Amino acid sequence: MQSERGFALITTLLLATVMLMLVLALLQSSMLSMRIADSGQQSLQLRQEAWRMHLQQPVSTGTALSEVRCPDQYAAWHADSLYCQRYLLLSTPEQGLWHSSQVGSIQLQLRLTVQDASDD
Amino acid sequence: MINLLSLLFVLASSPVPLSCFAQQPELTDFEVTGQGLIYRNSYHGVPLPQPKMVADLSASGWLFSTQHRVVGSYLAQTALVGQHRFEQLVLLAFHPGLQSEQLVVVRVFPQQSESWQFDQLLPYLDDAVMAAGDTVVAALWQQQQQAAGWWRPIPGKATQLPTLYAGILYLPVAQVMDGNCPPYPLDLSVYIIHMHSGHTVSPPETVQLSEPAPLQWQLKVEGDYLGLWLQHKDDNWLLQPQLQQILPDCLQCISVIEHSNWPKILPMAHFWLEEGAY
Numbered sequence: 001m002q003s004e005r006g007f008a009l010i011t012t013l014l015l016a017t018v019m020l021m022l023v024l025a026l027l028q029s030s031m032l033s034m035r036i037a038d039s040g041q042q043s044l045q046l047r048q049e050a051w052r053m054h055l056q057q058p059v060s061t062g063t064a065l066s067e068v069r070c071p072d073q074y075a076a077w078h079a080d081s082l083y084c085q086r087y088l089l090l091s092t093p094e095q096g097l098w099h100s101s102q103v104g105s106i107q108l109q110l111r112l113t114v115q116d117a118s119d120d
Numbered sequence: 121m122i123n124l125l126s127l128l129f130v131l132a133s134s135p136v137p138l139s140c141f142a143q144q145p146e147l148t149d150f151e152v153t154g155q156g157l158i159y160r161n162s163y164h165g166v167p168l169p170q171p172k173m174v175a176d177l178s179a180s181g182w183l184f185s186t187q188h189r190v191v192g193s194y195l196a197q198t199a200l201v202g203q204h205r206f207e208q209l210v211l212l213a214f215h216p217g218l219q220s221e222q223l224v225v226v227r228v229f230p231q232q233s234e235s236w237q238f239d240q241l242l243p244y245l246d247d248a249v250m251a252a253g254d255t256v257v258a259a260l261w262q263q264q265q266q267a268a269g270w271w272r273p274i275p276g277k278a279t280q281l282p283t284l285y286a287g288i289l290y291l292p293v294a295q296v297m298d299g300n301c302p303p304y305p306l307d308l309s310v311y312i313i314h315m316h317s318g319h320t321v322s323p324p325e326t327v328q329l330s331e332p333a334p335l336q337w338q339l340k341v342e343g344d345y346l347g348l349w350l351q352h353k354d355d356n357w358l359l360q361p362q363l364q365q366i367l368p369d370c371l372q373c374i375s376v377i378e379h380s381n382w383p384k385i386l387p388m389a390h391f392w393l394e395e396g397a398y
Contacts, residue, residue: 051390059385069164069192071386072205075287075365076193076315081339086388102393111383114339114346 054091054103062089062107070110083111141279141294141332148190150174150209150228156184156238158209158226174228175209175236175268182213182222189281195265195316195368205230208269208315210289212278221278223291225318226269236268244272244318250372261371264317272318274311277302282313283337285348286365286377288321289313292335292350305330310350310359314366321364321374327357339363346377 065086070077091103151159156177162168177184189210211224226236242264249260264270277296282289291311294302309324329352336351348360367373 072192072194073287074194074368076191076208076284077286078189078191078284081285081337090393104391104393105387106389108386108388109383110386112339112346114341114379114382116341 050091050103054089054105057089057091059087059089059107059109062087065106068108071108077112081113083113085109085111141277145187146189148188149207150188150190152184152186152188152209152211154183154186156180156182156213158228158235160228163230173235174232175226177213177224177226177236177238177241179238180213181217182215182224184214184224185212185281187212187281189284191284191315193287193315210282210284212274212281213271215273218273221274221276222271223274223278223282223289223313223318224269224271225315227267240268242267242270244270244313245371247320250319257371261317270318272313276309279308280335284315285337285339285363287315288364288366289315290337290348290359293324304332312360314371316366317371319371321366325357325359327352327355327359330355341379344378344380346379 065088067083067085070079070082070084085108087107087109089105089107149160149162149164151161151171153159156175157173158175158177159171160168160174161171191208191210192205193208194204194206206227206229209226209228211226213222213224214220215222224241226241245257245260245264250257274291274293275295276293279292279294282291284290289312291313292308293311294306294308296302306329307326308329309326311324312321313319314321327350331353333353338349338351340347340349342358342361345361346363347358348363350357350359362376364374365377367375
């Protein structure tokens with residue numbers, strides 16, 4: 001009678017432990033799947049942030065490439081008064097998740113030949 | 121007889137309408153003959169296998185200057201050839217019958233298959249037209265944008281090809297009494313003309329030149345704005361204290377250029393540099 005009682009208790013405890021482990025594993029995997037679902041959104045946000053930082057960089061910090069023909073404009077300028085130069089801009093690599101990635105852009109600077117009034 | 125003599129004089133001297141005032145020729149992709157045949161020799165500096173005729177203005181009977189200026193630009197709405205971007209040739213011509221000079225602007229499209237004839241050019245929108253109602257002006261504006269270019273008589277002798285700033289042509293014109301070259305001191309009116317329609321943007325400014333010397337144009341910072349200066353030997357004139365630009369929204373739309381908006385930055389390409397990522 002005594003041993004039968006002990007067997008039932010141990011079986012119940014074992015069953016409870018198995019159930020607990022199953023529930024814990026389920027909870028863990030659902031957390032993981034949520035994280036995986038969020039990761040796409042997060043990488044987009046990180047890319048956006050990287051672009052934002054990159055576009056705040058002044059063009060003058062870039063490497064000056066060759067002078068090019070200016071793009072056509074509605075209010076066109078005479079060729080002698082407008083100069084166009086290309087710049088290659090590279091952002092400094094950020095530490096962290098996007099450590100291996102670097103943002104770059106080619107930008108065109110339109111410049112007028114203007115004299116300061118103080119030159120006189 | 122006098123007309124014939126002056127015509128002969130004009131014919132003998134080259135370039136034709138600029139005979140009184142020397143100017144340095146500019147090297148462009150185009151070649152203009154005295155009769156008004158316009159050929160494209162090269163495309164952005166790359167020579168074409170054979171010259172391509174883009175316009176034949178000989179029907180006008182005018183004598184054209186071989187010197188010209190090329191401006192790359194676009195119109196806001198152009199049904200013509202389905203191309204928005206084109207090059208504009210700014211030319212001067214001489215009308216032997218009226219004994220007067222003409223300012224001619226011809227549009228050349230990159231994919232243009234036929235050559236323009238003179239009747240595809242329209243006369244400029246004069247002050248009387250501009251004073252008409254807005255709907256009339258808008259309709260004429262549309263028509264002007266479809267045309268192959270425009271022409272405008274000049275009241276006098278142009279001393280040089282017009283200088284272009286922000287879509288506005290600045291054309292110095294000397295007053296002439298007879299067909300001869302005007303004497304110094306010379307009264308010079310600078311006409312201020314819209315590039316796409318030829319109408320007067322603001323009334324002409326007048327300066328007086330003491331002796332023959334080349335004119336020089338300069339942009340200077342005047343406070344928040346840009347000032348357009350005309351320099352001649354030791355004389356300086358402030359033509360425009362606030363330099364303006366034309367706007368694509370409407371024909372009369374003009375805005376003042378603020379110096380703080382320059383230099384302008386146009387993004388051309390963005391890219392990711394991936395290193396060590398597989």
